């Protein structure tokens with residue numbers, strides 16, 4: 001596990017870019033943590049790192065947003081408003097996972113048992129100071145353990 005403390009939004013964005021550089025098709029990134037802590041900003045960093053110029057916003061109402069402009073397609077999920085597992089099945093969640101592109105899932109902890117077996121789990125928590133964030137990165141599965149180690 002790796003822990004990072006950021007004190008400005010740009011630093012969180014930058015960490016997202018560093019993760020982006022290591023991503024391959026089929027990778028899964030689960031995001032959890034405090035409301036408004038920086039999950040979407042972190043996703044924006046990944047998107048920028050992959051070469052997406054569009055703004056990334058929480059797909060809270062659409063649940064999923066695709067960005068196809070970069071080195072890898074991004075399937076950006078936000079499960080915040082999702083109540084039931086069949087809603088996730090209905091939007092074809094499984095078909096986006098582990099194939100082409102990268103899946104990034106905000107509020108993945110809401111449906112933890114529905115996540116694939118291997119992923120990079122990133123928890124973003126509010127720190128003591130207003131702009132302080134504690135970012136915990138944990139790899140599950142060999143590939144993601146390695147990816148996590150490579151970030152230190």
Ligand SMILES: Nc1ncnc2c1ncn2[C@@H]1O[C@H](COP(=O)(O)OP(=O)(O)OP(=O)(O)O)[C@@H](O)[C@H]1O
Pocket residue numbers: 006007008009010011012013034035036037038039040041042058106130131132133
């Ligand atoms: N160190 C920091 N890292 C990340 N964001 C920060 C930091 N300091 C301040 N912020 C601010 O926190 C907010 C994070 O918003 P963001 O939408 O990324 O959070 P979120 O976790 O996706 O929220 P939600 O839970 O609603 O999905 C932004 O307004 C950002 O400017």
Ligand SMILES: [Mg+2]
Pocket residue numbers: 039040041058078106
């Ligand atoms: Mg968000």
